[in-house]
Amino acid sequence: xxxxxxxxxxxxxxxxxxxxxxxxxxxxxxxxxxxxxxxxxxxxxxxxxxxxxxxxxxxxxxxxxxxxxxxxxxxxxxxxxxxxxxxxxxxxxx
Numbered sequence: 001x002x003x004x005x006x007x008x009x010x011x012x013x014x015x016x017x018x019x020x021x022x023x024x025x026x027x028x029x030x031x032x033x034x035x036x037x038x039x040x041x042x043x044x045x046x047x048x049x050x051x052x053x054x055x056x057x058x059x060x061x062x063x064x065x066x067x068x069x070x071x072x073x074x075x076x077x078x079x080x081x082x083x084x085x086x087x088x089x090x091x092x093x094x
Contacts, residue, residue, distance in 0.1 A: 002036045004068075007079045014081060023061055031055065031066060039070050050079065 006014075014024060031053050034041055042051045050067045057063040067080040 002039060002074055002076060004032050004035065004076050004078065007077055010078045010081055017062075017064075017081070017083060019062070027055060027061055027064060035068065035076055039076060042068075054084070 014028075017024065019027075035053075040051070042053045044051050045067070049069045051070070053064075053066040053068070055061075055064045055066075063084040065080075065082055065084050066078060068076050068078045071077055
């Protein structure tokens, strides 16, 4: 079973999002579940060790962008999270 950890920066950014804990937990649970099941599900960011997750906006839930790194076969680290405040169709083109 693959494990997921959050970097210190990721934790700080989660706090800065100022979302209700239940809402953030719901969003992250779904993403973490998907990553644990298939670590390569989300696209790689060229020339970096990261993969990017781009969530959709739902009522009461913001659109988020998250980056994670596959550290080992058994360990993934989420390193960045932010609210998508711009109209970005393709997060790989930043």
